[in-house]
Amino acid sequence: MTGLSRRYGSVVALDNLDLVIQAGELIALLGPSGCGKTTTLRLLAGLEEADAGLIHVGGTDITHRAASKRDMGMVFQAYSLFPHLTVQENVEFGLRLRRASVAQRQKRAREMLELVDLATLADRYPHQISGGQQQRVALARALAIEPKVLLLDEPLSALDAKVRAQLRDQIRRIQLEVGITTLFVTHDQEEALAIADRVGVMQAGKLEQLAPPADVYSRPATPFVAEFVGLTNKLAGEVSGTTVTVRGCELPLMDAAVPAGAAMALVRPEAVTLDTDSTGLSGPLTGTVIASTFLGATSRVTVDLGDVTVLAQLPTAEASRHPAGSRVTLTIRPDPVLVSADRAGVSGE
Amino acid sequence: MATIDTVPSDLTGAPLARRVSGRRTRQRRRLNAFRYITFTVFALFFLLPLLSMFRFSFEGSTPGSWSVSAWTSISSYPGLLSSIEITLELAVLTSVAMVLLVVPTMIWVRLRVAWFRRIMEFISLLPLTIPAIVLVVGLAPIYNWIEHYNVSALMLLWAYVILALPYAYRALAAGLDAVDAKTLSEAARSLGARWPTVMFKVIVPNMWQGILNALLLTVALVLGEFTVAYLLSYTTLQPALFEISRSTTNAGVLFSASAATLIFAFVLLLILSYAGRRLRRGRP
Numbered sequence: 191m192t193g194l195s196r197r198y199g200s201v202v203a204l205d206n207l208d209l210v211i212q213a214g215e216l217i218a219l220l221g222p223s224g225c226g227k228t229t230t231l232r233l234l235a236g237l238e239e240a241d242a243g244l245i246h247v248g249g250t251d252i253t254h255r256a257a258s259k260r261d262m263g264m265v266f267q268a269y270s271l272f273p274h275l276t277v278q279e280n281v282e283f284g285l286r287l288r289r290a291s292v293a294q295r296q297k298r299a300r301e302m303l304e305l306v307d308l309a310t311l312a313d314r315y316p317h318q319i320s321g322g323q324q325q326r327v328a329l330a331r332a333l334a335i336e337p338k339v340l341l342l343d344e345p346l347s348a349l350d351a352k353v354r355a356q357l358r359d360q361i362r363r364i365q366l367e368v369g370i371t372t373l374f375v376t377h378d379q380e381e382a383l384a385i386a387d388r389v390g391v392m393q394a395g396k397l398e399q400l401a402p403p404a405d406v407y408s409r410p411a412t413p414f415v416a417e418f419v420g421l422t423n424k425l426a427g428e429v430s431g432t433t434v435t436v437r438g439c440e441l442p443l444m445d446a447a448v449p450a451g452a453a454m455a456l457v458r459p460e461a462v463t464l465d466t467d468s469t470g471l472s473g474p475l476t477g478t479v480i481a482s483t484f485l486g487a488t489s490r491v492t493v494d495l496g497d498v499t500v501l502a503q504l505p506t507a508e509a510s511r512h513p514a515g516s517r518v519t520l521t522i523r524p525d526p527v528l529v530s531a532d533r534a535g536v537s538g539e
Numbered sequence: 540m541a542t543i544d545t546v547p548s549d550l551t552g553a554p555l556a557r558r559v560s561g562r563r564t565r566q567r568r569r570l571n572a573f574r575y576i577t578f579t580v581f582a583l584f585f586l587l588p589l590l591s592m593f594r595f596s597f598e599g600s601t602p603g604s605w606s607v608s609a610w611t612s613i614s615s616y617p618g619l620l621s622s623i624e625i626t627l628e629l630a631v632l633t634s635v636a637m638v639l640l641v642v643p644t645m646i647w648v649r650l651r652v653a654w655f656r657r658i659m660e661f662i663s664l665l666p667l668t669i670p671a672i673v674l675v676v677g678l679a680p681i682y683n684w685i686e687h688y689n690v691s692a693l694m695l696l697w698a699y700v701i702l703a704l705p706y707a708y709r710a711l712a713a714g715l716d717a718v719d720a721k722t723l724s725e726a727a728r729s730l731g732a733r734w735p736t737v738m739f740k741v742i743v744p745n746m747w748q749g750i751l752n753a754l755l756l757t758v759a760l761v762l763g764e765f766t767v768a769y770l771l772s773y774t775t776l777q778p779a780l781f782e783i784s785r786s787t788t789n790a791g792v793l794f795s796a797s798a799a800t801l802i803f804a805f806v807l808l809l810i811l812s813y814a815g816r817r818l819r820r821g822r823p
Contacts, residue, residue: 237725257728264729269719272726274744284730328726335730 194243196229196395203229205395207243211339216365216372217400218386220379222418226395227375231341234373236260247338263332263370264341268348270328271316277303277327278312284335302330305364322353329361333368340365340372346381354378358385379419383407391415408458409444413530416456421490423457423500427529434529436522437474437495444526453529459503461525464491467517472496475520479512493518589801596794609791613799616792622779623796625692629775630761633699634754637707640700642750645711646738650724663708666701671766674698682771692773702767703760707753714749718742751811758807762800776800 196204204226211217219227232238236257245253271280281299303309306326346354362385365372382389383403390400399411410416427436432446436455477495489509491502512518599606648655685694727741765777
């Protein structure tokens with residue numbers, strides 16, 4: 191996709207977007223509502239027409255090709271199975287349009303249903319199966335026509351948490367098994383980071399960063415990415431040279447080309463560690479634990495430093511040593527940090 | 540023997556709970572009684588005239604006697620059988636024309652021209668607001684021109700399509716609202732379906748109940764329509780019955796013909812309901 195733009199009246203949904211998906215790759219587009227991720231997917235599917243830009247698939251320009259001729263499989267958020275057809279008939283639908291013989295259709299449909307572990311439900315109607323099963327049937331239907339690209343428009347958002355996690359892993363397994371180029375749109379960071387080869391974080395119609403999940407999380411390209419993906423502590427600091435001094439700690443800058451002066455350092459909770467404060471003296475990194483949230487293997491501890499609240503993410507065993515009300519001293523690990531011009535606080539989630 | 544000096548705390552609320560429960564039961568009983576009375580009054584209001592009509596259609600030559608002569612004489616009145624025949628043909632043609640015109644239009648507007656939907660709803664309601672006599676004044680010049688070509692009363696179907704539009708539109712809209720037409724159409728298109736396939740193989744099969752309801756309402760309207768047919772000088776069932784009532788003192792055949800029409804409409808309703816249930820087989 192090159193230079194794609196799309197407006198809805200005065201609202202700019204996509205602003206000169208460039209995106210290249212390699213063959214066999216799974217790219218997840220992540221961003222808040224209205225960022226343009228679904229518009230990108232719908233333009234690729236041909237369900238909407240771009241105001242400007244080009245779309246090439248396998249070297250062929252398909253920018254102005256009708257949706258029915260783009261050879262793409264699509265899975266929608268919900269309610270996309272045809273209610274009047276059985277599961278088997280739903281999966282065969284695209285093959286029937288391509289005039290496959292009855293034997294070929296049935297064989298292919300059976301293969302796809304076995305791929306998604308639903309061969310035993312072939313004769314059921316959509317309303318007779320669960321939401322997670324419906325989405326698996328939708329996936330089988332999309333794959334049955336052997337599309338060039340698989341498009342997934344928030345396919346898990348209508349499902350409960352446990353089913354979501356299971357189906358997410360299943361989608362990834364199937365995508366790797368089939369080796370199909372896939373564009374996955376979601377607003378859920380965990381989904382995007384868990385299954386994508388690369389994650390594209392979007393805001394206001396633009397791609398802020400396109401990188402492997404680990405890079406997006408630990409080396410965010412912009413303050414928006416740092417704040418949107420995961421939690422971030424925003425701490426006031428002073429930039430000087432290639433470092434920023436935050437409450438007496440000198441931290442290296444991720445981007446050395448930041449002008450000197452006041453700035454807001456974006457520090458991940460995992461970079462903050464706690465020690466019991468036995469001195470009783472106050473300092474820039476001394477505060478009181480006001481809450482501790484159990485997350486399983488880790489816990490999130492909220493510390494009040496007086497002028498700002500800081501989150502620390504620690505192993506639960508360590509966090510339990512600092513109950514609410516205890517005085518602690520913070521240490522910030524000298525990881526490279528981004529800076530922004532915003533106000534202090536915590537952002538994310 | 541032990542005595543209880545204080546009331547245990549978990550029983551202090553029990554008398555209050557019993558009073559509240561009793562009040563709710565009385566309220567529920569009053570509401571049910573109101574419902575039954577209302578239902579009975581309205582049932583009598585609608586059923587008594589119908590039952591009277593049926594009884595009168597079996598009235599003999601003397602009051603209180605029974606006879607089937609009003610039913611057997613339907614065929615003996617000149618023009619009545621042919622008017623019944625033409626009315627039934629009109630009912631079928633109007634229903635088919637309505638469905639063929641309105642269903643694709645509604646689906647197309649819903650999927651492709653969403654901004655036109657409100658305008659279409661307004662247009663569909665217009666026939667309800669225009670009195671039949673005014674409609675006839677507008678249609679008369681066109682039908683006068685048609686009559687020059689000796690075309691039969693079947694040409695009334697265009698006027699009846701307009702008359703039935705408000706009812707059929709609402710029935711079809713309800714059927715269309717029951718499915719997520721946009722998502723289904725996009726799913727079908729992504730699988731390679733063109734627009735005709737989307738409309739007739741994906742959307743229409745999921746709005747059968749709405750289509751059947753629209754057919755039933757259209758047939759019922761055509762069977763009972765009098766004003767437009769009479770003022771345009773066509774002899775369909777209702778104008779024919781009206782002429783019979785003016786020309787004979789024995790009104791029994793009026794009631795037997797009307798009762799037969801009612802029975803036909805009721806049987807049609809049963810058939811369409813059965814068909815709707817069969818089509819819904821396996822669906823929610």
